[in-house]
Amino acid sequence: MRVWAVANQKGGVGKTTTSIALAGLLAEAGKRVVVVDLDPHGSMTSYFGYDPDALEHSCYDLFLHKGSVPADLPGQLLLPTSNDSISLLPSSTALATLERQSPGQSGLGLVIAKTLAQLWQAFDYAIIDSPPLLGVLMVNALAASQQLVIPVQTEHLAVKGLERMVSTLAMINRSRKQALPFSIVPTLFDRRTQASLGTLRVLRDAYPQTIWNGYIPVDTRLRDASRAGLTPSQFDGKSRGVLAYRALLKHLLSQQLVAQVA
Template sequence: MKVWAVANQKGGVGKTTTSIALAGLLADAGKRVVIVDLDPHGSMTSYFGHDPDSLEHSCFDLFQHQGVVPEGLPARLLLPTSNERISLLPSSTALATLERQSPGQSGLGLVIAKSLAQLWNQFDHAIIDSPPLLGVLMVNALAASQQLVIPVQTEFLAVKGLERMVSTLAMINRSRKQALPYTIVPTLFDRRTQASLNTLRVLRNSYPEHLWQAYVPVDTRLRDASRAGQTPSQFDANSRGVIAYRALLKHLLAASPATQVA
């Protein structure tokens, strides 16, 4: 199984859309995909019609055993989505309380890695949607993943969020056996605005080795897909956004390291 995390320390940059678009395209290609919603806001969970405020069971359950994941628990938490090849490990608002509970508990940083290890033979890919804050949930996402995708909205403040994310990654890499490779993805690009053009130029000058050289354009069809609860490629396979994500997926698969069991 290939495990990718989608993260940025700024909200509103297209993390959830990127996660679901990539998962949908993988499923279209016949892959079995598990998507993991680690954001307490539960945008990914809500996308597929599940209410993170009222779910009885969620990813929160995985963290309730002092860092040990009971055998079979991750599989019992899986929920369906609009695509039969995509299963969801849902979020709940209870995840927001983890930071208060976690001091003094060892092993919490590897809970998601241990959970995905139990699902290893059931899925070809896992995509983790991370919260926009550095804490135990983001640490879990980065610790479990083999490749990091960093969506960056093409506007000035998003570049500042990217700087924080790259600093966080450097810190995390010091505790990993090998550095986590990452790809920066320009999103919400509007060629009609100077803000988008200037930000894309800054990204290309500042991060030439890690930047995906194309971009995901502003596309209302992505928002329409969200309202319909369908993956973007289910909703409109030929939209500008889906065409861009298809190119991104090809790039990520080519760059993806050899799969190893977590």
């Protein structure tokens, strides 16, 4: 299994859309994918038609055992999605209470890594949708992942969020045996606006080694796919947004090969 996390310390940058679009394209390529919703808002869970306020069991259950993960629990929590090759580990609003519960409890930072270890043979890829706040959930996402995708909306305020995310990653890397490779992905790009054009130039100048050379455009078909509960490639495989995500997936797979060789 390869584990990718999608994270940024700012909301509204396209994390969930990016997670589901990549999962859909991997599934289209014949891969078995588990998507993990670690955001208490439950956008990914809602995308696939589940109510994070009403679910009896969710990722929250994984954190109730003092850092250990009971055998078979991850498999019991999996939910089907609109794509037969994608399974969901759902979120619930109860995840928001973890920050209050976690002080004094050791081992909570590795719960998701331990969870995915139990699912290692069942899936080819895991994609983790991380919350936009630094805390036990984001730490879990980064600790479990082998590759990080950082979506950044092409507008000025999002650049500040990226700076915080890169600083957080530097802090996390000090506790890892190996630095976590990452790719910055410009999202919600609108070539008609100076804000998008200017922000894209700033990002490319500031992060020349780690920014993907493409961008994800504003595309209403991505929003339509969300309303339908389908991955973007299921809904409209030839839309501008999906074509961009295909190019992004190709880039990430090439980065994965480089990391494996290294």
